[in-house]
Each structure stands twice: as C-alpha cells, then as structure tokens.
Amino acid sequence: MRKVDPVKHEQKRREILQAALSCFVRSGFHGASTTDICAAAKISPGHLYHYFPSKEAMIQALVEMNLSHAAARLQAVLAAPDVIDALVHELENTSLHQPQAQMLSTEALAEACRNPDFAAIVHAQTCAMRTLLVEFLVQAQQRGEVDAGLDPEATANLLLAIVDGARALPIRNPAVDIPASSAHLRIMLRRFLAPPSATRHTAAHT
Template identity: 60%
Template sequence: MEMSDLRKVDPVKHEQKRGEILGAAIRCFIRDGFRGASTTDICTEAGISPGHLYHYFPSKEAIIEAMIDLGLARSAERFEKILAAPDVIEALLVDIEETSLRFRPAQILNLDGLAEAARNPEFAKIIERHTAAVRAMWADFLRRAQDQGRVDSGLDPDATANILIALIDGSRAMPIRNPKLDIGRNVEHLRTMLVRFLRPPETESAARKPRPQGTSRPLKLVRKR
C-alpha cells in the first residue's frame, strides 16, 4: 500500500470530534454520575460506536482526564479576566456566583467527584491532580493581585488558596442543601466576607479615625503679610 492510500487524520476535525465526545460524556456524568456512566452510555450519547470511541480516548478515565484539562484551561482564562477587572474582589465574586452558586452542572460534578474520590483510590488520584493544579492557579492569581496592591500582602497565597477552594466547594453545595436558597442575599454576605478577608488594610485608616472628644484640630499658622 502506498503512503498516499493511507487515510490522513485532519487535526481540526479530530479535535472537534473529541470535543463532541467530551460534551456527551459530561452530559452522561451529570445524569448518571462518574461511576454510573459507562463508555457504552457515552458512545450512545455521542452517536458513535465503542470502536470509534477508542480512536479518541482509550478509556473512561482518559475522558475524565481530558474533561479536567478542559476545565483547567477555562479556569485559567477566568483568572486572567478577573485580574484584568477594575475590582478583582468584585470580579471574583461575580465569577463565584456564575460558576458555582447558579451553575447546576458544576454543583453536581463537583460533589459527585468528591464522593467518588472518597471510595475510589484511582479516581482520588485524578481529583488530587486537579486540586493541585487549581491550587497553583489560585496561589499565582493571589500573588499577582498582591503585587498589584489589590489583595492583602500579609496573606499567605498557598494557605489562602486552600481556603478559597473550600469556599468554592461550599458555594456549590449550598443550592443543593437548600433549593430555596436566596442566592442574591447570600452573595451580598459573601461579598462582605471576601472584602474583609482579601482587601488590603486601609493605609490611611489612622488619618480617618475620629479624634477623641476634647481634642482639637491643630491650628494652622497664618503668615502675616
């Protein structure tokens, strides 16, 4: 067989098909969970045969890994967008509201992923890798924001990253724990918490403090002409 007879793989179409399969897999994971969704289910959802699937992903674990890499890439884009905003804390709050408090797929996948990691050592390794990457992104984001004077420089970026990851996990659990959750009201309280936690101390707060009673403002010297 001549080389010209071999079917060439179009990289653009290949990536497009991988994206379609990932989309189908995510729908299956949301519907049936990471444990419940099989490769057969994913193939049915994607409209392909099992043999065709293995041209793109060798296993369900490979699909999950690719899904995580896609999520990390999108997270990196969001961090850049937040850093470019006039107010990083406000932009961060908006991101948490949109991607956690109001985004049901993230809520389901996040909680189901943690549950599966608790009982499946191999899946736990995937979650550990994902968490390490997310933690590194948070820490880098915080350091850059500190360098810009927009986040308290006294905070340890790595420890703060852990706290914020826990906050994200908690935010995604809230609407599931309470379907009648008043998201707007909770966002306002979350804003207060983030501002108090992350915002740099006011450098001129001492100058704005009220003077004790009985004290007077220093007199200005007026030069006589």
C-alpha cells in the same frame, strides 16, 4: 493509512467530551458507562477508542479543559478594575448559579472517597487549581489589590473550600436565597482579601 484531519479530530473529540459530560451529570462518574457515552455521542465503541482509550481518559481531558478555562478566567479577573469584585462574580457564576458544576463537584468528591484512581485525578486537579490561585493572588498582592499579609497558599486552600461550599449550598438547601447568599459572599471575601487600608476605607463609608 487514512490521514487524520486534526481540525475534524479535535471537533469530534470535543463533541465526545460534551456527551460524556452530560452522561456524568445524569448518572454520575461511576454510573455513566462508555456505552451510555457512545449513545450520547452517536458513535460506536470502536470509534470512541480512536479518541479516548477509557472513561478515565475522558475525565482527565475534561479536567484539563476546565483548568485551561480557569486560567483564562483568572487572567480576566486580574484585568478587571476591581479584582475582588470580579473574583466574587466569577465564583458566583461558577458555583451558586451553575447547577451542573454543583452536581459534578459533589459527585467528584464522593467518587474520590471510594475510588483511589479517581482520587488521584481529583488530587492532581486540585493541586493545579491551587497553583493557578496562588499565582493569581501573588499578582494581585503585588498590585496592592489583595492583602499582602495573607499567605497565598493558605488563602488558595480556603478559596477552594469556599468554592466547594458554595456549590454544595443549593444542594443542601434548594430554597436558599441565592441573591442574599451572593451578597454575603461578596462581603465575606472583601473583608478577607482586601488590604487593611481598603477595608478601613470601606467601613468609614458604610
């Protein structure tokens, strides 16, 4: 049996996932076939199954990559001088300014409504993302940068809803003013998340 080079294996795995992602953006999770993905990745179906046993396995791998990236980004937000401003900037970059995320997020929710197996993936991803946000909020509260009176679990749920809404906004209204929406998103989240003393201080200087 030929020995597998782990570096090359991982590189090819990522190339396949990127090809799958482009197919999902173009055709949707249901519409994209493994044949389409193989063509995009320039591999045969037999070769594909050395890396992923199914389309669902590729979706799961993409979810895991996204969660890993999200965890790293939230740590970067915590390291910023202004946590709330950095969080808003992160939401803007991953929602209002990210057409790919807008399409995939909407498609994922729609597919979850009609496909129980896909719904399980979405629910697990949401649970993991909520856990990351709760941990982030607790750390920010302990540092006095987020209102300690907010319930982290409920706040995480609302932040997830805000992300979904921000991603849907350009789809609902292609002519939406993105800079104005970003500015209002910043005002809304600062009023919601900032400790009361910080909110009063900001109001006194406006």
